[in-house]
Amino acid sequence: MKKLISSVSPHFHSPVTTQRIMLDVVLALLPAAVASVIIFGWRAALVIGVCVAVCVFSEWGFEKLCKKENTITDLSAVVTGMLLAFNLPVTIPLWQAAFGSLAAIVVVKQLFGGIGQNFANPAITARIIMMTAFSGTMTAWVAPDGVSCATPLALITKGEMSSLPSLSSMFLGLRGGCLGETCILALLIGGAYLLIKRVISWHTPVAFIGTVALMSLLCGKDVLYELMSGGLVLGAFFMATDYSSSPATKPGKLIAGVFCGLITILIRFWGNFPEGVSFSILLMNILTPYIERLTRAKPLGGVKR
Amino acid sequence: MKLHGTKIPHNKNTADKAPVALPMPAEVVIPMSMHIGRPAKPVVKRGDEVRVGTLIGEADGFISAPVHSSVSGKVLRLEDIRMSSGAFVTAVVIEPDGNQTPDENIKPPEVTDFESFVDAVRESGAVGLGGAGFPSFVKLSVRDLSAVEVVVINAAECEPYITSDTRTMLDKTEYIFKGIDALKKYMGVKKFVIGIEDNKGQCVRRLNEFCSKTEGVETYVVSSVYPQGGEKVLVYNTTGRVIPQGGLPLDAGVIVINVTTLAFVGEYLETGVPLVSKVVTVDGTAVSEPKNVIAPIGTPIKDLLSFCKAEEPSKILYGGPMMGIAVPSADAPVLKMTNAVVAMDEKEATPPKTTPCINCGRCLTHCPLRLDPRAISRAYKLKSGEDLESLCVDLCMECGCCSYVCPAKRPLVQTNKLAKAALRDYKSKKEDKK
Structure with a gap:
């Protein structure tokens, strides 16, 4: 008789793997990617392609250099590349997009230990680095027809409500902005897919978007425009729900979502920048370990801490 | 609010398969430790003639249990075998004569009060048959009987594949209720809850027929979400009681007893035949004819596997795939608490590759x-x-x-x-x- 395998229980494992989860996120991002090409043209595909390629290559290269196990097959670098591209204007010089991708993977992700160990979301942080480094090209917005224009949030800040696109154009993404953030319809389809596949839970997106809606209402702003402008939907479904940089407990997810919403509102209404989604997510990333500690469940029959 | 758990495959392929007797094995290997506590002391030697139910190992100390011969035949030898825990334990190896002559001393125990009831349970060799193997009489030796407010009968059987408890509920229902009657009579328990998963509809219907005729017993159907059969989980989900950290169910006023253990106690009180055989579910990806078999305790697992046409398994488990123990060799014997033997093919048996934690929660x-x-x-x-x-x-x-x-x-x-x-x-x- 052949030798028996002896291992510790359990001997069954769920079919869900890290790679499968990341593949689901990629699939969920695809509608918005397709929408960005339709809205902004083929250059959107080029920017996404460059970001994904550089992210995957720099992960492979860094791990090769450090003699670490190669992890590019888990597809997490692909997700980072897509998300970073979604946060860039379509006109971004490609070398700048490549630089941001390199920073996302090497500085934010790998230097902190790779997948699961980074305390901040790589795409968000890289975007903020790029906004500081290339503030001109990072805010060179164009309308779908290629003519330079202001984003809806900038218009709202200036009080030029009459020049805003119609609500249906906002929903379909026919406005100036980052290439992956504009088409709310595509983002909602992707978000729903992630919820159905249980890759993410409803807590963070609902708390995040709900807080922005409530605060906009209280501050007398146009709620629907506030919700569909900027990177709110993209951020709430795809970035604030990032596993390694957000709380894993359910109450923690709610708290993170609410504070992301509040910080977004503070920056949008009273801050120097027209948009605050990226900053709010990064700030809450830093607080994640504390939120988790605060919201740890009391085990059944156990004493809390 | 119920405690959550995990949806896992059920694979209860053998639920409708009535247990069939295994052909007599060439030899049985009966370890002296098939329970939590000190191993029993062997009381037979090489060459002794034994019969079914003959005492071959006596309980040593309080937390221990006696061991009986599962076959009639001759003691070949006493040898130290390695158990799946890695510890060495003395085992009595018996060559069956094939007649299965019962021991002449077997007669129903005389039970009149709580003390003689606990004594009878001790003599029966009963241990927790759900898999834990804790000597049953120790659990029932309650100092203050008024502390037992409710008995939770664990019939959840939440592990994939295993249907031996299911068969107990279908085939030995009257013995379950005989056991309940004994607990009522000798321990003064008034309330019984049978906790069972909702994937066992025919068992629920069968139990309910009996419940309607018995006072103080109810079935409590819980959803089939693993691990409903976990003691803490089942007690909480059926009674709302919380077993405190480091405590026993009794600290919450509860005794938890596995349904097959209870049926065995009920049967023992009537027949006096100690724990010598088990209904074992044999299933898994390497098994082509899954069955429930009645196996004498001590039967080598390989006999069960060849009876159920298992080809070249790569991993063999005592118990189900969630908590079962992988055995190092198919020579390992069926133990008192063995309720299933799961044999896996190579694909399923190979542990998956571990990758870094992604903090998904x-x-x-x-x-x-x-x-x-x-x-x-x-x-x-x-x-x-x-x-x-x-x-x-x-x-x-x-x-x-x-x-x-x-x-x-x-x-x-x-x-x-x-x-x-x-x-x-x-x-x-x-x-x-x-």
């Missing part, structure tokens, strides 16, 4: 006891006894939900086991310092 949202395996792993790596204590790792019942759902396939249960040992170490060192 699935382990903590699926832990029925609301532990945080992710944080426990970190604390264990840092050797922080303080953190392990605050994370209550000692509550872990090793059900396997965390490892099952982990997308990175990390060995979380294994780490919890190691962390529990580390915490015990830390606590005893803290005691020493005082």
Whole structure:
């Protein structure tokens, strides 16, 4: 008789793997990617392609250099590349997009230990680095027809409500902005897919978007425009729900979502920048370990801490 | 609110298969330790003639259980065998004569009061047949009988594949209720709850027929979400009671007893035949004819597997795939608490590749006891006894939900086991310092 395998229980494992989860996120991002090409043209595909390629290559290269196990097959670098591209204007010089991708993977992700160990979301942080480094090209917005224009949030800040696109154009993404953030319809389809596949839970997106809606209402702003402008939907479904940089407990997810919403509102209404989604997510990333500690469940029959 | 758990495959392929007797094995190997506690002391020697039910090992100390011969025949030898835990235990090897002559001393026990009832349960050799193997009479030796407010009968059978409890409920229903009657009569228990998963409709209907004729017994159907059969989980979900950390069910006024154990006690009171055979579910990806078999205790597992046409299994388990123990060899015998033998093919048997933790939190949202395996792993790596204590790792019942759902396939249960040992170490060192 052949030798028996002896291992510790359990001997069954769920079919869900890290790679499968990341593949689901990629699939969920695809509608918005397709929408960005339709809205902004083929250059959107080029920017996404460059970001994904550089992210995957720099992960492979860094791990090769450090003699670490190669992890590019888990597809997490692909997700980072897509998300970073979604946060860039379509006109971004490609070398700048490549630089941001390199920073996302090497500085934010790998230097902190790779997948699961980074305390901040790589795409968000890289975007903020790029906004500081290339503030001109990072805010060179164009309308779908290629003519330079202001984003809806900038218009709202200036009080030029009459020049805003119609609500249906906002929903379909026919406005100036980052290439992956504009088409709310595509983002909602992707978000729903992630919820159905249980890759993410409803807590963070609902708390995040709900807080922005409530605060906009209280501050007398146009709620629907506030919700569909900027990177709110993209951020709430795809970035604030990032596993390694957000709380894993359910109450923690709610708290993170609410504070992301509040910080977004503070920056949008009273801050120097027209948009605050990226900053709010990064700030809450830093607080994640504390939120988790605060919201740890009391085990059944156990004493809390 | 019910405790959550994990949806896992049920694979109850053998639920409708009435148990069939196994052909007599060439020899049976009966270890003296098939229970938690001190091993029994062998009382037979090489060459002795034994019959079915002859005492071959007597209980040694309070927490121990007697062992009886499962066949009639001749003692070939006493030898030390290695159990799946790695420990060596004396086993009595018997060559069956094939006649299965019962021991002449077998007669129904005389039970008149609580004490003689507990004595009878001790003599029967009964241990927790759900898999734990805790001597049943110890559990029933309650000092203050008024503390027992409710008996929870564990009929959840939440592990995949296993249907031996299902067969008990269908084939031995009257003995379950004889057992209930005995607990009523001799222990004064008034309330019984049979906790059962909703994937066993025919068992529920059968039990309900009997419940309607018996006072104080109700079935409580819980959803088929693993691990409903975990003691803490079942007690909470059926009665709302919480077993305190480090405590026993009795601290919450509950005694939990497995349905097959109870049926055995009921049967023993009527027949006096001690625990000598088991209904064992044989199933798994390497088994082409899954069956429920009636096997004499001590039968080598390989006999069960060849009877059920298992080809070249790569992994063999005592019990189900969630908490079962992988045995090092198919020579391992059927034990008192063996309720299933699962044989897996190579594809299923090979442990999946472990990748880095992605901090997704699935382990903590699926832990029925609301532990945080992710944080426990970190604390264990840092050797922080303080953190392990605050994370209550000692509550872990090793059900396997965390490892099952982990997308990175990390060995979380294994780490919890190691962390529990580390915490015990830390606590005893803290005691020493005082």
